Amino acid sequence: MARGLTSAERTALLLQVREVYARLAQRPIDRNCLNRTECCRFRLTGRTPFLTRGEALVAHSAARAAGKKKLPLPADGSCPLLGPDGRCTIYDSRPFACRTHFCDAAGGPYSRKEVRDLIHELEAIDQRLGGSGGMGLPAAMKWATEQSS
Numbered sequence: 001m002a003r004g005l006t007s008a009e010r011t012a013l014l015l016q017v018r019e020v021y022a023r024l025a026q027r028p029i030d031r032n033c034l035n036r037t038e039c040c041r042f043r044l045t046g047r048t049p050f051l052t053r054g055e056a057l058v059a060h061s062a063a064r065a066a067g068k069k070k071l072p073l074p075a076d077g078s079c080p081l082l083g084p085d086g087r088c089t090i091y092d093s094r095p096f097a098c099r100t101h102f103c104d105a106a107g108g109p110y111s112r113k114e115v116r117d118l119i120h121e122l123e124a125i126d127q128r129l130g131g132s133g134g135m136g137l138p139a140a141m142k143w144a145t146e147q148s149s
């Protein structure tokens with residue numbers, strides 16, 4: 001974690017991450033997640049969402065709030081944040097990539113220019129938290145777990 005951040009500053013940064021998600025939701029981009037969760041099965045898709053540090057902390061905190069104390073990697077290579085019912089346990093706090101990436105059923109990936117400013121904001125928050133770019137979701141969850149232990 002970045003040295004010198006107060007708890008209030010850290011909280012403010014995580015609030016900023018949530019604001020980025022809210023602003024994304026307000027964009028008039030024609031996408032419609034049908035909650036099929038195919039994109040949550042990384043081995044199946046061959047693709048893994050990348051998260052910045054702020055997103056990892058938001059997702060980890062949401063997982064805790066949802067009662068997920070541990071986040072072991074499922075043997076089938078799917079996301080550790082999927083619940084036993086096959087649904088995302090942190091849907092309202094899901095990372096940016098889960099909202100914008102490759103699901104064809106939801107309308108395909110967003111073009112970078114549609115969301116570039118929001119990505120830059122997440123990257124700036126990442127740097128404030130001592131990060132240097134996104135991590136694959138399993139590594140991001142491992143890192144966030146270490147920060148809270």
Ligand code: SF4
Binds near residue numbers: 037079081087090095
């Ligand atoms: S965080 Fe949620 S939406 Fe994203 S891959 Fe994991 S289960 Fe799917």
